[in-house]
Amino acid sequence: MKSSLEATEMWFLRRMMRIPWTAKKTNEEILTKAQTTRRLMTKIRKRQAKFVGHVIRRNQLEHSVTTGKFDGKRGRGRPREKMLDSLADWMNIEKPSEMIRKMSCRVGWKSLIAHASRNGT
Structure with a gap:
């Protein structure tokens, strides 16, 4: 993609x-x-991070869907790449669970997004 x-x-x-x-x-x-650089992926990741932070802080149905905490069988084949995993990789955060904990503080989360977009890939 x-x-x-x-x-x-x-x-x-x-x-x-x-x-x-x-x-x-x-x-x-x-x-x-x-006289420019590639910026599209950085903008997309920044918007994804803002949206996911908003969803996680609301702690409703979207939170459960985003974190993937549902009972049931796992599908066959290779596991799909999760948005939280790719965002954690982009932001240089070890585990998505650590990222979810950091999302609870809105101001801190915004500063992490700004730092990651400056270093952006």
């Missing part, structure tokens, strides 16, 4: 700069010519 979003971002830049896709220009050349 990440690579397709980054490819889409580069496609947008090429379209705005009117560079055809057949031109032999690397993504780095396009970024330097546009």
Whole structure:
């Protein structure tokens, strides 16, 4: 998913700069010519983190769905990647349970998001 979003971002830049896709220009050349960096994934992660923090603090049905605390059988095959796991990886937090604990303080959570988006990948 990440690579397709980054490819889409580069496609947008090429379209705005009117560079055809057949031109032999690397993504780095396009970024330097546009005097910008890739920011789409950082913006997406930042919005996801804000939304998940909001959901966790409300402590309603969405909280249970997001944390995945339901009884029942696990599906076959490879486990799906969870949003909390990917956000914890983006924010350099060891465990999603530690991240959920940090979400309870709104001001602290916002500062963690700001720090992660500055270091963003």
